Amino acid sequence: MKLLPLPGGGLRLLLDRDEAAMLDQLISQLSQLLQSHSGTALDPDPLFASLEVGGSEQAPEDPALARLFPDAYEGDDDAAQFRRVTEQGLLNRKLQDAMRVSSALGLGGGVPGEAEQVEVDISTETLPAWVRTVTALRLAIAARIGLDSPEDHARLVADESTRGTVLVFDWLAAILESVLAIMAAPPSSEEE
Numbered sequence: 001m002k003l004l005p006l007p008g009g010g011l012r013l014l015l016d017r018d019e020a021a022m023l024d025q026l027i028s029q030l031s032q033l034l035q036s037h038s039g040t041a042l043d044p045d046p047l048f049a050s051l052e053v054g055g056s057e058q059a060p061e062d063p064a065l066a067r068l069f070p071d072a073y074e075g076d077d078d079a080a081q082f083r084r085v086t087e088q089g090l091l092n093r094k095l096q097d098a099m100r101v102s103s104a105l106g107l108g109g110g111v112p113g114e115a116e117q118v119e120v121d122i123s124t125e126t127l128p129a130w131v132r133t134v135t136a137l138r139l140a141i142a143a144r145i146g147l148d149s150p151e152d153h154a155r156l157v158a159d160e161s162t163r164g165t166v167l168v169f170d171w172l173a174a175i176l177e178s179v180l181a182i183m184a185a186p187p188s189s190e191e192e
Helices: 017-037 046-050 063-068 076-105 127-145 150-158 163-184
Strands: 002-005 011-016 117-122
Touching: 002 163, 011 017, 011 163, 017 063, 017 076, 017 117, 017 127, 017 163, 063 127, 076 117, 076 127, 127 163, 150 163
Parallel strands: none
Antiparallel strands: 002 011, 011 117
């Protein structure tokens, strides 16, 4: 993975074929997880569905979904009411972000046969979707493997059955930190 600042703002993300394929697969899995929790398609009232209002009154049982859609309030009644009117809109935005990032990768579920690298330009307009999607991936992975603290990280990276997943989690963190660092850097004098 390499990141290069672009003149006028934004950056170019250069991923090896395998990295691009893995990121595309992770985003596809995130989209499937989100779609499995979505109630929009099942809502008999299309107007209600279009308002993006709706959701369960209960926190999701799936640990990844519970991490992505935590209770906003401590009280059960307040949390249920808030979830009921906001969850579907939040879910739709996460899906839209994931689709935008997947589309930018341009793999469509496959890796170009001859390409050594996949180049993706991230503009200041698309940056929020990238940040939210990579963050959602990290939250989902952490929830699935029980990664809640630095002690958990050390334990899980030492365990052969979870080491690979933790390394993917760390790789996503490196992407996120690098993207944010480049985007936050002041423009060089050559660009002014």
